[in-house]
Amino acid sequence: MSPTAPSPFTLAGRAARMNPSVIREILKVTERPGILSLAGGLPAPESFPIDAMREATARVLADTPREALQYAASEGFAPLREWVAAHLGRQGMTVSPGQVLITTGSQQGLDLVAKILVDAGAPVAVETPTYLGALQAFSPFEPLFHSVASDDHGPLPDAIRAVPHDAPGCRFLYVLPNFQNPTGRLMPEERRQAVVAAAQAARLPLVEDNPYGDLWFDAPPPAPLAARWPEGTIYLGSFSKVLAPGLRLGYLVAPPALYPKLLQAKQAADLHTPGFNQRVVHEVIKNGFLDQHVPTVQARYRAQRDAMAQALARHLPAGSEWQAPSGGMFFWARLPAGCNARALLPAAVEAGVAYVPGEAFYAHGGDPRTIRLSFVTLSVAEIEQAVATLGAVLRHHLQEDLQPPAP
Amino acid sequence: MSPTAPSPFTLAGRAARMNPSVIREILKVTERPGILSLAGGLPAPESFPIDAMREATARVLADTPREALQYAASEGFAPLREWVAAHLGRQGMTVSPGQVLITTGSQQGLDLVAKILVDAGAPVAVETPTYLGALQAFSPFEPLFHSVASDDHGPLPDAIRAVPHDAPGCRFLYVLPNFQNPTGRLMPEERRQAVVAAAQAARLPLVEDNPYGDLWFDAPPPAPLAARWPEGTIYLGSFSKVLAPGLRLGYLVAPPALYPKLLQAKQAADLHTPGFNQRVVHEVIKNGFLDQHVPTVQARYRAQRDAMAQALARHLPAGSEWQAPSGGMFFWARLPAGCNARALLPAAVEAGVAYVPGEAFYAHGGDPRTIRLSFVTLSVAEIEQAVATLGAVLRHHLQEDLQPPAP
The missing domain is CATH 3.90.1150.10 (Aspartate Aminotransferase, domain 1)
Structure with missing residues (x-):
């Protein structure tokens, strides 16, 4: 040749x-x-908990090196899934560890969600503006993006009601309520109630992305949308902003009916998120470090x-x-x-x-x-x-x- | 509700x-x-290099903790990409580091390849039998699988010539020449030559998966298919079998024309493979440890x-x-x-x-x-x-x- x-x-x-x-x-x-x-x-690298990481890696490699370095369950490390469920419980959500899927960063959660929910040509609703990485994760599955008009408080309930949701149906509204990337805006309590009510009325599921919720300066944000409509919401979280992004550790919480498909998509995508990283992060956070x-x-x-x-x-x-x-x-x-x-x-x-x-x-x-x-x-x-x-x-x-x- | x-x-x-x-x-x-x-x-957990891992994690967290824990390039850690290129060079391939994409296990490589190459309904050829994880990675992209008749030496050249390759065209033949999962079979030199000749004649690209090639007992395997048809082959490798699978570290080598699309798919899938893991593995292997x-x-x-x-x-x-x-x-x-x-x-x-x-x-x-x-x-x-x-x-x-x- x-x-x-x-x-x-x-x-x-x-x-x-x-x-x-x-x-x-x-x-x-x-x-x-x-x-x-x-x-x-x-994130500011000065904020990375290097000493805690050093101690945790040493402990994991001393106590459970073979388990940490072996293939592991696609769902994620059980104690970490339990920690996530308890952590979200303190924010008003009712989550079973069985609903938690550990992902290779929350970016992977976006890829998996699109993989199981988006047919080519199906509408997907997004805020205006929205997270660029979500557009990139969803685009390979060829949705028709529907931009939902938004103001300083987030998407407008009237605009949600106007989303096309007939067959084949809009697959979900992607929304980032806390200190949104890129606008920094916070969705206040009243808007959360109105957004969820509009989405429920339209039977438009929600994909709620929350990488920044812990980074509040004045008061904690209102309860997540997922706490208000658990069976209609997939919730995404991340350790990138509160610990360190280079570990690529995130999670999603799915309604039980959807979980098996997300798990199968996860297996196909990378078998599982590195068990070593999951154990190290659990070791860092398990006793209240955060x-x-x-x-x-x-x-x-x-x-x-x-x-x-x-x-x-x-x-x-x-x-x-x-x-x-x-x-x-x-x-x-x-x-x-x-x-x-x-x-x-x-x-x-x-x-x-x-x-x-x-x-x-x-x-x-x-x-x-x-x-x-x-x-x-x-x-x-x-x-x-x-x-x-x-x-x-x-x-x-x-x-x-x-x-x-x-x- | x-x-x-x-x-x-x-x-x-x-x-x-x-x-x-x-x-x-x-x-x-x-x-x-x-x-x-x-x-x-x-893999046998007794084979995991725990002491080397302990030293390498300590060194990475001492020398470059902030870089290891920060977001990183989607392509992967440059010194690791250089190591991979040099390693494959010793096996007869001519690889530039710019062709190497670090993946979250080689399973992710299969997902990315299917994402950029497989349209719904397009044929994809596989060996008989073939790696189950590849079927799972390809299936979400809805190919029509074409099973290529195979014997103890791998796929039969005549069967490759019979693969349908008209428009929309068979997208690739997935092949695992070294100690195949599941059969353990090794493709001998003559079959490699015949498989590549048949694939070139049919203009049927190859996806060559090589997780086990280093685990030979008697003699090293013949040179990879990718060394014989570099512009027609995507090559996948892994550190799971020679170091430890719990790190989820693999790589792919793509022809330069395809690399940008694979890189974009990688960004969309998980931004990048954990930089911490990449640096630790590079630290372990950089001075000939393997x-x-x-x-x-x-x-x-x-x-x-x-x-x-x-x-x-x-x-x-x-x-x-x-x-x-x-x-x-x-x-x-x-x-x-x-x-x-x-x-x-x-x-x-x-x-x-x-x-x-x-x-x-x-x-x-x-x-x-x-x-x-x-x-x-x-x-x-x-x-x-x-x-x-x-x-x-x-x-x-x-x-x-x-x-x-x-x-």
């Missing part, structure tokens, strides 16, 4: 729908030294949130809009008229700062003036410097915009 | 094709104390293979057939006429021994007299006892079969 022979492979139709992650492509650029990145959703650890993460992120709020007020040009989030990892801002976030990104990176254009988070074309800014990766001093740089880039652009064209 | 309200969820059509793993259901039964299991494909470790695994498994060969000769009733494998983890046996492996399994488990009925490994109905026996989980003494018990169950059945029916 000559090296230029055409490839004998034929791509599946769904592969044409897979596009590179805008965020990850930007992250590659921002790995260059000297770039202050507000783009990535990377009760001490999470408040330290909250305090760190609250200070960074405050720093970004101050920096935005100080440096962003008039006409910019944002709200300070009450938890999580992200500010969502709208730049002044005349600013296109995607078009301005190269100039920003050139000046030494990166962000994610908000467009990436919409299933159907988004507001080109929006941007997502993470406040958890950089230090307070770096946040000030990064936002000052961003402000300078925007001011420079707006001034150029006002000047008459060069002769 | 009443607890008996019908579920609001609608399953995707593909979910109806997902069935529980026969092997895993049996494994559940065999977790009962007192059962000697020849069923599971579990050169000392793999021979100890080979020696252990060779002794177990010998014990099972002797036990089968001693205890299986006349009319049974098998061949001793020259590597890997499995014997494949055919029971005498009058024995149905699936029907006899409950009696065997009752007597204290488990195996996997061979039927499970066929895409289209298999020989009901075949069984798969793993020789790597039990000790030499336990293998003798397990096979003796199995022989007694078979003899008892055959005697009953010969007796006249009770009056």
